[in-house]
Amino acid sequence: MEMNQYLSIFIDEANEHLQALNENMLKLEQHPEDISIVQVIFRSAHTLKGMSASMGFEDLASLTHEMENVLDLVRNDKLKMNGGIFDTLFKCLDALEAMVKDVIEGGTGRGDVAGLVAQLKGIVSGEPAAAAPATAAETSELALVAVHMLLDQYQLSVLQQSVESGNPVFHIEVAIRSDCLLKAVRAYMVFDALERNGEVVKSHPSVQEIEQEQFDRSFSVYYISRIDQAQLEETLNRVSELESVTVTPVDLASLAELDQSREASNEAAAQARQEVAAAAAPAAPAAPAAPEAPSAAPEAAARPSASASAGNAAPRTIRVDIERLDSLMNLFSELLIDRVRLEQLASEVRRNDLTETVEHMARVSSDLQNIVLKLRMVPVDSVFNRFPRMVRDLAKSLGKKVDLIITGAETELDRTVIDEIGDPLVHLIRNSVDHGVEPIQDRIGTGKRETGTVNLRAFHSGNHVFIEIEDDGRGINRPKVLEIAVNRGVVTAEEAKKLSDDQINMLLFAAGFSTADKISDISGRGVGLDVVRSKIESLGGQVSVTSNPGAGTKFSIQLPLTLSIISAMLVKLGSEKYAFPLSSIVETAIAKRADFRDVHGNRMIEYRKSIIPVVSLAQLLESPDYRDEDEQETEMLVIRKGEKLAAVLVDELIGQSEIVLKTLGKYLTNLDVISGATILGDGQVALIVDPNALIK
Amino acid sequence: MAEEFKVIVFTLAHEEYGIEVDKVRTIERMAPITRVPKTPAFVKGVINLRGIVVPVIDLRSRFGLAEAEATENSRIIIVAANELEVGFIVDSANDVIDLTSDAVENPPEVVGGIKAKYLSGVAKFGEDRLLILLNLSEVLNRSEIIQLEQFGA
Numbered sequence: 141m142e143m144n145q146y147l148s149i150f151i152d153e154a155n156e157h158l159q160a161l162n163e164n165m166l167k168l169e170q171h172p173e174d175i176s177i178v179q180v181i182f183r184s185a186h187t188l189k190g191m192s193a194s195m196g197f198e199d200l201a202s203l204t205h206e207m208e209n210v211l212d213l214v215r216n217d218k219l220k221m222n223g224g225i226f227d228t229l230f231k232c233l234d235a236l237e238a239m240v241k242d243v244i245e246g247g248t249g250r251g252d253v254a255g256l257v258a259q260l261k262g263i264v265s266g267e268p269a270a271a272a273p274a275t276a277a278e279t280s281e282l283a284l285v286a287v288h289m290l291l292d293q294y295q296l297s298v299l300q301q302s303v304e305s306g307n308p309v310f311h312i313e314v315a316i317r318s319d320c321l322l323k324a325v326r327a328y329m330v331f332d333a334l335e336r337n338g339e340v341v342k343s344h345p346s347v348q349e350i351e352q353e354q355f356d357r358s359f360s361v362y363y364i365s366r367i368d369q370a371q372l373e374e375t376l377n378r379v380s381e382l383e384s385v386t387v388t389p390v391d392l393a394s395l396a397e398l399d400q401s402r403e404a405s406n407e408a409a410a411q412a413r414q415e416v417a418a419a420a421a422p423a424a425p426a427a428p429a430a431p432e433a434p435s436a437a438p439e440a441a442a443r444p445s446a447s448a449s450a451g452n453a454a455p456r457t458i459r460v461d462i463e464r465l466d467s468l469m470n471l472f473s474e475l476l477i478d479r480v481r482l483e484q485l486a487s488e489v490r491r492n493d494l495t496e497t498v499e500h501m502a503r504v505s506s507d508l509q510n511i512v513l514k515l516r517m518v519p520v521d522s523v524f525n526r527f528p529r530m531v532r533d534l535a536k537s538l539g540k541k542v543d544l545i546i547t548g549a550e551t552e553l554d555r556t557v558i559d560e561i562g563d564p565l566v567h568l569i570r571n572s573v574d575h576g577v578e579p580i581q582d583r584i585g586t587g588k589r590e591t592g593t594v595n596l597r598a599f600h601s602g603n604h605v606f607i608e609i610e611d612d613g614r615g616i617n618r619p620k621v622l623e624i625a626v627n628r629g630v631v632t633a634e635e636a637k638k639l640s641d642d643q644i645n646m647l648l649f650a651a652g653f654s655t656a657d658k659i660s661d662i663s664g665r666g667v668g669l670d671v672v673r674s675k676i677e678s679l680g681g682q683v684s685v686t687s688n689p690g691a692g693t694k695f696s697i698q699l700p701l702t703l704s705i706i707s708a709m710l711v712k713l714g715s716e717k718y719a720f721p722l723s724s725i726v727e728t729a730i731a732k733r734a735d736f737r738d739v740h741g742n743r744m745i746e747y748r749k750s751i752i753p754v755v756s757l758a759q760l761l762e763s764p765d766y767r768d769e770d771e772q773e774t775e776m777l778v779i780r781k782g783e784k785l786a787a788v789l790v791d792e793l794i795g796q797s798e799i800v801l802k803t804l805g806k807y808l809t810n811l812d813v814i815s816g817a818t819i820l821g822d823g824q825v826a827l828i829v830d831p832n833a834l835i836k
Numbered sequence: 837m838a839e840e841f842k843v844i845v846f847t848l849a850h851e852e853y854g855i856e857v858d859k860v861r862t863i864e865r866m867a868p869i870t871r872v873p874k875t876p877a878f879v880k881g882v883i884n885l886r887g888i889v890v891p892v893i894d895l896r897s898r899f900g901l902a903e904a905e906a907t908e909n910s911r912i913i914i915v916a917a918n919e920l921e922v923g924f925i926v927d928s929a930n931d932v933i934d935l936t937s938d939a940v941e942n943p944p945e946v947v948g949g950i951k952a953k954y955l956s957g958v959a960k961f962g963e964d965r966l967l968i969l970l971n972l973s974e975v976l977n978r979s980e981i982i983q984l985e986q987f988g989a
Contacts, residue, residue: 474887716871761873802889804882807920807976808872817870817882817889825870825882825889 150195154240157188166528178215197249200239206260228259295342302364313386315358320381324353329379338365472512473800479505480821517552520598523562524549534573541591548598564672568609568695576613610694616687618644645685649673710794714766717826724779724831731776745787752785755834766791781835838938846929849901854967861914863929866906892923917972
């Protein structure tokens, strides 16, 4: 169907609007008095409603419609936001998200919204204001209503509410004299007068068209007035060069008639809306912007230019299927392998022009590599943006007050990492809010601010991106951690005595560990942190934790910038070649056999005033033709995992190279020392050593 | 009606074996193999198959036959089954034949020293030739590798 091609646009934009709604609702919760935020929320909701209706997702549309009604009252100062309303609106957002998700998964986007709709309606009506069904059958007004003046459901309900709340609603027809030279100016003066005394709900032609003089001689508006009919007529008649002004009062009965005629022409309208929404969904807010203008006319006049400039500022982007980027990446990897091969050949052939060409190609391809990698980079914001909402809900359910402060949301990470990092972060943040930040009484008791703070930071450093989650809570209770670790058999009592503070902290990540007294549904099932750690390590990252008792805890995650191309050190081991990720290498040096020491049966070496373990790569990898025992002097790589260092003995260092990561496939798994493979310039496969597996 | 199907014929210690054609990706000449440490002995390592890293197993040693030096005729048959892509080192691979399903009989307990569970059947073809058909999913069964790993550890 034709709809399908719009569906992906709908999904993308619905998600964007939902995200915007979430963010702005949170902002509004912080500053409930700021009506400008309500405006933004209203517009998002309105656009979402239009899109959903045009795509035929009725439940989505009806729920957003009711939300709009509530928001409309708020922005017109007829309703004050309170906790209950926020909670209801947030629930609505959840319901909307669920429905959009259903659409994404190929469903019909249906959801049971009746309960929420009823709640919203309750909020709108305040006390159960039984809308007295008016009996007066003033159907004569209907004659005035041409098809073009049909109101949509939202406008109808706005009018209905004003009638119910005692504000008179009028249908006004204005005709301008035929000899009038500046029709738009007269029209503007009429609107100006109207806006000063009430609100224009709908006008035909639209305000924009009238401003551009795209109307014949007359125009008509639906108007909510703050003054009575006589005053209104008098005000309007003061505008010169008008031929006639007809003011007709509108009541509930005629509104009901209007509603019916709307239904009748629904099909045509839906089709029209469909075209509008599908062709220019982002532009949708611009059209209804005019009737929305609640206050002064100058603002209404300024609106079109404002939205025009917003249009210019929109980033010039296109959406690309991630699979295309993946295949681009794959093709580029092939090219990179050939480049290394060419460089090798050129150095063997030793012809100047060939060498120059190859060098130039190398430069171009490294620029290309940067671009290809950048294409796959996504700001972490796309993961972070759901956390404010999560922390809010969590804190509320725990009866705590928690501020989430996000910094560095613009930091970019590879798409693959972004896709995987969400769950571990959710877990760590939940952990901080649940276990870290204390209940309010405890905080007051220890002289802290009532509101706890959780800092979520992301930043670049070298070839890595760091994400930190820091709370100002009670910190890790180390004696308790130790007690539990010993009880659960994670460490023995003897081992426990020797552990440093950091090592004790790391016990949190041991399998089957939970320090919560009570098991809550938020965290503390004891399956959490070890899963977090293995997930992060599977991404080539590391996680560590530092903590000051009473002052807070900081989880720090180190992630590689990208997962597909890395800088590596190639080493030789007899006839075999291996690659070490450069990011984990601290230094290369020469190790003399005489410098080795035996400490409790482990070989150690002195390195920059500390003693670090020595790892024989040949032994570990069961090298068929190399023994470091035979050598007096060997090359060594000093590698790092977190704070820990180790010296790895190798036969020979070949040099640095950019390598393309390849998996070993599904047949070979559980290889703890080998993390993958790469193809060298000569077409041979070299295995990539996982330095994390070398440091215990 | 008996179904007809095509089979790639290869040899292993003077016996002829067959794999259905649709399970075979390509047949390659011997290529440099990179050893992968800490794997069962029959896993010879990995090769670069036009940019893709593919594990290679020695079919002789997989079936417990004596290993042999690679010769001019040695081939690596790349098969794909159970969502795995694996190369088999065989003594030679040189024929494609048509078989009908009614020519295939259940395998006897042991054929050419190979356990029946690795075989899906035996087919007679041509003038008195016997073809042993492999049960690929059993040959590639990973749970057995895991057992072997545990046994070795």
